[in-house]
Amino acid sequence: MDTPDRDQVTVPPDGRAPQDQPKWRKDFPIDWPQDEYVSRRDLIKFIGLTSASFVTGQFALVVKSLFDRGAAGPGAQAIASVDELAVGETKLFEYPAGSTPRMLARLGEEHFVAYDQQCTHLLCPVIPKVVDGKFHCPCHNGWFDAATGNVLAGPPPRPLPRVTLETRDGVVYATGIERRTS
Amino acid sequence: MKKPDAQKVRFTRERKLTIINAILIFVVLIVILQLWLLTASMNALLGDDHAVLIPAALVSLGCLGLNAGLLWFVYRID
Numbered sequence: 001m002d003t004p005d006r007d008q009v010t011v012p013p014d015g016r017a018p019q020d021q022p023k024w025r026k027d028f029p030i031d032w033p034q035d036e037y038v039s040r041r042d043l044i045k046f047i048g049l050t051s052a053s054f055v056t057g058q059f060a061l062v063v064k065s066l067f068d069r070g071a072a073g074p075g076a077q078a079i080a081s082v083d084e085l086a087v088g089e090t091k092l093f094e095y096p097a098g099s100t101p102r103m104l105a106r107l108g109e110e111h112f113v114a115y116d117q118q119c120t121h122l123l124c125p126v127i128p129k130v131v132d133g134k135f136h137c138p139c140h141n142g143w144f145d146a147a148t149g150n151v152l153a154g155p156p157p158r159p160l161p162r163v164t165l166e167t168r169d170g171v172v173y174a175t176g177i178e179r180r181t182s
Numbered sequence: 183m184k185k186p187d188a189q190k191v192r193f194t195r196e197r198k199l200t201i202i203n204a205i206l207i208f209v210v211l212i213v214i215l216q217l218w219l220l221t222a223s224m225n226a227l228l229g230d231d232h233a234v235l236i237p238a239a240l241v242s243l244g245c246l247g248l249n250a251g252l253l254w255f256v257y258r259i260d
Contacts, residue, residue, distance in 0.1 A: 019192075026260075033195055040202045041256055047209045051249045054216040058239040061223050065232045120228070158229045181229030 073176050079114070080104055082170045090128040092117065095163055095174040102163050104172065105130050107146060112172055114163035115149045121156040135160065150182075158182075198259055205252050212245045219245075 010030040012021055029035045074096035085091055085106040092101045093114075101117040105128055115135070117125050124139035134152065135144040142154030149160035164176045193201065223238045 033199070037195060037199050037202060040199070040206055041260070044202070044206055044209050044253055044256055047206075047213050048246075048249050048253045051209075051213050051216055051246045054213070054220050055239070055242045055246045057220050058216075058223060058235075058242040061220075061227050062235045062239050065227055065235050068227075068230075069232060157225055179228065179230035181226055181231045 074174075076166070076173045076175045078171050079174050080172045082167060082172060085112075088130045090130060093174070095177075101125070102174075103128060104163075104165075105146060107133070110167075112165050112167065113146065113149070114165055114174060115144075115160035116163075116177075119156055120151075120158040120160060121154070126160070149180075193259055201259060202256060205256055209249055209252055212249055216242050216245050 012018070012025060014021075018026075027038060029038055077095055077097075079093040079095060080091050085104070087106050087108060090103050090105040092103050094100075095102055095114075102114055103117045103126075104112060104114040106112055107130060115126075119126050119137035119139065119142055121137065121140055121142055124137050126135045126137045126142070126144065128146070129136050130146055133146045135146055135149075136142070137144075137154065137156065140155050142156040143152040144150065144156070144160050145152050149162050151157075151159055159180050159182070161177055161179045163174045164178055166173045166175050219238050219242050223235055226232070226234045226238075
């Protein structure tokens with residue numbers, strides 16, 4: 001049922017009914033109530049575009065994951081000799097060569113662990129506090145467990161990526177990188 | 183068959199504004215859900231958890247379809 005618009009104040013110069021006006025006149029109204037309507041409609045349109053861009057991003061992640069799964073691992077690489085580190089000490093290394101720094105820590109006589117040095121929050125370098133059994137990111141006070149790389153406190157969303165190790169003939173080898181969500 | 187213009191239900195501007203405000207709230211909620219999906223998927227990808235990516239992408243696509251439907255309705259009541 002048609003009822004007259006109470007908010008229609010301005011009469012178009014050609015005198016025709018509002019619904020018979022050209023599109024440009026409907027899109028650039030003079031009266032406030034109509035302007036509110038048009039601006040909300042355009043906001044919905046803009047949010048629709050944002051929604052489309054999120055979907056694009058989502059599918060870009062799927063494509064990236066397909067490429068990542070097809071890539072081969074870096075292989076084994078000697079990173080330190082067993083005697084090089086005393087218990088509680090750490091050493092920085094690159095694995096593979098040219099990568100971001102990773103750190104090897106000796107937690108016990110036979111217990112070596114290695115992780116990315118970058119915090120999973122905003123990629124600040126983490127500082128080893130092996131004596132306390134922790135790694136600390138000073139940027140936003142993030143704490144990781146030295147034995148597992150899991151998040152103990154602070155904003156990091158994921159554990160530190162772990163470098164898998166193998167000890168052969170007194171040499172510690174990095175054999176792969178293990179990323180986890182929890 | 184298409185309805186002739188005379189039979190179409192026309193809303194007053196006040197009613198249209200109420201409808202469009204309701205749709206706006208729905209659309210914003212859907213986009214917030216999509217944003218959450220994207221951040222969760224990014225976190226999963228960086229943690230090498232590839233299993234959730236395709237379902238998340240499909241749900242996000244469904245949200246876009248819903249948003250497109252609501253936008254279509256907005257233009258229909260115009």
